[in-house]
Amino acid sequence: MENVIFSVFRLSLFETLCVTGSLILTGMMLGIIENRANFYVQSVFGWKGVMLTAWVGTPVHEIGHLLMCYLFRHQVNEFKLFDRKSTGGVLGYVNHAWNPKSLYQRIGNFFIGMGPIFSGTAALVLGMYLFLPNSFATFANYMTLDPGQPNQYILKKILTLTAQLFKSIFSAQNVSSAGFWLYFALAIGISSHIALSKEDLRGAGRGLVTIFTFILMVNVVALILNADISGFFTVILALNVYLLAFSMISIVFSLIRLVLSAFAYYLV
Numbered sequence: 001m002e003n004v005i006f007s008v009f010r011l012s013l014f015e016t017l018c019v020t021g022s023l024i025l026t027g028m029m030l031g032i033i034e035n036r037a038n039f040y041v042q043s044v045f046g047w048k049g050v051m052l053t054a055w056v057g058t059p060v061h062e063i064g065h066l067l068m069c070y071l072f073r074h075q076v077n078e079f080k081l082f083d084r085k086s087t088g089g090v091l092g093y094v095n096h097a098w099n100p101k102s103l104y105q106r107i108g109n110f111f112i113g114m115g116p117i118f119s120g121t122a123a124l125v126l127g128m129y130l131f132l133p134n135s136f137a138t139f140a141n142y143m144t145l146d147p148g149q150p151n152q153y154i155l156k157k158i159l160t161l162t163a164q165l166f167k168s169i170f171s172a173q174n175v176s177s178a179g180f181w182l183y184f185a186l187a188i189g190i191s192s193h194i195a196l197s198k199e200d201l202r203g204a205g206r207g208l209v210t211i212f213t214f215i216l217m218v219n220v221v222a223l224i225l226n227a228d229i230s231g232f233f234t235v236i237l238a239l240n241v242y243l244l245a246f247s248m249i250s251i252v253f254s255l256i257r258l259v260l261s262a263f264a265y266y267l268v
Helices: 002-045 047-071 103-113 115-131 133-144 152-169 178-191 198-225 230-267
Strands: 075-080 093-097
Touching: 002 047, 002 115, 002 198, 002 230, 047 075, 047 093, 047 103, 047 115, 047 178, 103 115, 103 198, 115 133, 115 178, 115 230, 133 152, 133 230, 152 230, 178 230
Parallel strands: none
Antiparallel strands: 075 093
16 A cells, blocks of 8 residues: 555656656756856946846746736736836836635646746747747757657757757857847846746745645546546656757856856956
8 A cells, every 4th residue: 555655656746747847947957057147247247237137137037927927817916027226136026816725826826936937938039030030940940859758869859959059040140140139138138037036936836836736636536546647747748848948048048148247257
């Protein structure tokens, strides 16, 4: 009996990672990169260095929270996309409330917390479509991925496509155009503020616990009824592969900002 309980618990944990894994991984990577880059920027330029990118990055960040609030039917009490007069470090916010009796709204806390990853990545892709159409055509190659059962080959394929994408973005033809430099400035600003705040992570954590609990209950019921639901989570895992692939654009531009800020720090 103990082995069965442990197996259901372990399966539920794995399936929770199938649903949330790519978002958690992307959020962790962006958080590490942005924290280090902000250290360099503030050391060299002070708070003004952060504000230089906040005017575009913060609204995109908060829009991600806001749209997810509406999607998961949370009550939005107040929001501010950008507060340029902020002195306490809070450049924008979305205050929302939810019905604790609603499973859908409680699960929504996770996706609301992770909202900036969706809005930031979408904004970078939209900017590419508008300013760098040739590179956008290269970006479309991500859709040729056949996730199946994600393995080492899929990760290698994602990295190869990402290398091709950024080779296309920084091509001689693009670099010589005004559209490239406008997109580059916007992309640096957006990627500078995608990472999640502590409050974002706390909210996402509440939703993550609910997601795990729900999946655990579903697996217990499936065990009792002898039902096979593994196919559903295979599809979700495949979607996570696409999400991770698309998020690479956010990660790479965050890395570019980190390199530039580190160069300025060590130069000064």
